Amino acid sequence: MNKKDVDDLKKTIQxxxxxxxxxxxxxDKSSICSDLxxxxxxxxxxxxxxxxxxxxxxxxxxxxxxIPRKKTLICDYFKK
Numbered sequence: 001m002n003k004k005d006v007d008d009l010k011k012t013i014q015x016x017x018x019x020x021x022x023x024x025x026x027x028d029k030s031s032i033c034s035d036l037x038x039x040x041x042x043x044x045x046x047x048x049x050x051x052x053x054x055x056x057x058x059x060x061x062x063x064x065x066x067i068p069r070k071k072t073l074i075c076d077y078f079k080k
């Protein structure tokens with residue numbers, strides 16, 4: 001992703017925060033507002049995760065994904 005896409009993600013996250021602030025006052029009034037609030041929270045979380053993935057997409061993280069790690073199994077704890 002390029003710089004423009006990252007900026008668009010940040011702008012969209014800010015818009016979701018504004019929507020959440022407006023909806024928070026009406027959550028208790030109706031179930032529709034509550035459902036919409038939950039939907040916006042979920043969308044914001046997805047966007048934040050995408051932004052985090054883009055920012056952490058460095059060369060070292062790519063190498064770490066390729067190189068296998070030895071995983072500790074539960075039976076390894078009982079070998080002693």
